Amino acid sequence: MASIKPRKRVLSGMRPTGKLHLGNYVGALENWVRMQDEYECFFCIVDWHALTTDYADTSHVKENSVEVMFDWLAAGLDPQKSVIFIQSHVPAHAELHLLLSMITPLGWLERVPTYKEQRENIKDKDLGTYGFLGYPVLQAADILAYKADVVPVGEDQVAHIELTREIARRFNGFYCEVFPEPQSLLTPAAKLPGTDGRKMSKSYGNTILLTDPEPLVRQKLKTMVTDPARVRRSDPGNPDVCPVGDLHKLFSRKETMAKVDEGCRSAGIGCIECKSWAADALVQILNPIQERRKKFEDNPRLAWDILEDGTKRAKAAAAETMKDVRAAMGMSLELN
Numbered sequence: 001m002a003s004i005k006p007r008k009r010v011l012s013g014m015r016p017t018g019k020l021h022l023g024n025y026v027g028a029l030e031n032w033v034r035m036q037d038e039y040e041c042f043f044c045i046v047d048w049h050a051l052t053t054d055y056a057d058t059s060h061v062k063e064n065s066v067e068v069m070f071d072w073l074a075a076g077l078d079p080q081k082s083v084i085f086i087q088s089h090v091p092a093h094a095e096l097h098l099l100l101s102m103i104t105p106l107g108w109l110e111r112v113p114t115y116k117e118q119r120e121n122i123k124d125k126d127l128g129t130y131g132f133l134g135y136p137v138l139q140a141a142d143i144l145a146y147k148a149d150v151v152p153v154g155e156d157q158v159a160h161i162e163l164t165r166e167i168a169r170r171f172n173g174f175y176c177e178v179f180p181e182p183q184s185l186l187t188p189a190a191k192l193p194g195t196d197g198r199k200m201s202k203s204y205g206n207t208i209l210l211t212d213p214e215p216l217v218r219q220k221l222k223t224m225v226t227d228p229a230r231v232r233r234s235d236p237g238n239p240d241v242c243p244v245g246d247l248h249k250l251f252s253r254k255e256t257m258a259k260v261d262e263g264c265r266s267a268g269i270g271c272i273e274c275k276s277w278a279a280d281a282l283v284q285i286l287n288p289i290q291e292r293r294k295k296f297e298d299n300p301r302l303a304w305d306i307l308e309d310g311t312k313r314a315k316a317a318a319a320e321t322m323k324d325v326r327a328a329m330g331m332s333l334e335l336n
Contacts, residue, residue, distance in 0.1 A: 010035055010185075011148035013044035013087065016064035020071040021207035022282070023200035026192045026250060031152060033076040041082040042146050042314060045069065048087050048094075052135040053118075053125055069303050071210050074293035083317070085310035087142065092318035097134075097141040099325065103170055104137050112136050113159050140164040144179045145318040152185045175328035178321075192250065193243035197225040211290060214283050221247075221275045221282075227264070230271060237264040237271075244271070244278050251281040 012032060014020075020029065035041055045065045051058065065086055077084060087093055109115065110133070119127050143151055143164050151161050161184040168179035193199065194206025201207070208220055227242040229235060239245030239260055248260050256277050263269030296303045326332045 007038065007040045008149040009042065009146060010039040010150050010152065011042045011044065011143050011146050012152050013046040013142060014068060015050045016045050016047050016061055016068050017202060018060070018064040019067045019209050019211050021200055021202065021209050023192050023207065025075060025210060027154065028152070028187060029072065029075045031187050035152065036078055036081040039150065042148070042317070043072065043077060043082055043084050044087050044142060045085070046087045046142065048138060049135060052132045053122065053127065055129070055131065066300065066303065069307060070293050070296045073296055073303060073306065074210065074289045079306045079310060083310050083313045084306060085314040086307060089307070089311040090314045090318055092145050092315070092322050093138070093141050095322060096145050096325065097138045099329070100141055100144070100167055100171065101134055101137050103174060104167055108163060108166065109133050109136060112163060114156065136160050136163050137167065140167045143182050144168055145321050147180055147321055148182050149180055150185045151182050152187050154187055158184050178324045178328050191246050193246050195220050195224045197243045208282065210286060211293065212286070217282055217286065218276070218279045221279045222272070224275060226271045233270045234267050236267045239264045244275055247278045248281070251285060252277065256281065
């Protein structure tokens with residue numbers, strides 16, 4: 001009888017920024033939902049990571065974590081298939097972060113591309129802190145605590161996973177082979193524009209939230225920028241350079257796409273009609289998500305019970321890793 005091949009383990013997470021938007025869904029969440037049937041999945045709300053930049057005001061961290069949890073469950077993350085938990089509820093993350101920070105060279109952290117980039121671009125916060133410099137080590141601890149084989153990331157995060165691999169390699173070299181070196185699994189970078197044509201982001205105020213009701217979705221799309229070449233209704237356009245066209249490519253049916261392509265290029269349809277069709281497609285996706293979310297909004301205890309169960313499972317998995325880590329370093333809690 002052939003043995004069943006164990007599934008590879010995945011670890012991924014999101015900062016608790018509050019209610020999620022379509023960019024979060026297309027960029028990560030939709031992919032996570034698909035991965036549940038193929039991998040052993042651990043999904044973590046990384047609330048300690050939120051403190052690396054927003055340490056001065058922690059008043060909304062718990063509330064935002066619950067909002068993210070609602071959206072995860074509403075989008076289709078299944079606690080029967082995945083371990084869903086909050087980072088700070090599993091103290092092993094902090095212990096492993098401390099131990100890994102002892103062996104991580106300062107130069108490795110200073111060369112992480114996002115370190116300099118964010119320090120240059122985020123001017124309204126003091127990011128000259130140990131926590132901000134060291135957050136890639138915390139991220140490595142998140143991954144290595146579960147001996148994850150695979151980490152789904154966008155291209156901007158590949159450098160972080162390579163650093164995690166280097167830290168794992170250094171630990172294994174100093175002590176003994178404890179950690180696998182995790183592989184990046186590149187998430188297809190869907191081009192999802194916000195209502196102003198730029199990348200959808202809360203910092204730009206151009207988002208469509210997963211919780212936005214239908215009238216608000218339609219209102220936001222009415223103001224969405226379009227192909228600048230279509231100054232008048234009679235001007236032909238190009239859906240390939242239009243942000244609304246990008247929405248259609250991601251969410252509309254092939255028949256609708258064909259109508260958009262032909263109608264826009266020939267000026268047979270106007271932008272208002274095109275936006276209305278895009279809104280129809282979005283509402284079809286958002287309505288079932290919002291219906292599932294309402295169940296948890298009406299009874300938050302359901303979501304909290306899922307988190308508590310996920311925390312127990314995460315703690316058990318991380319405890320096994322930490323037992324190996326302490327033994328490798330000669331710091332076991334048990335008598336020889």
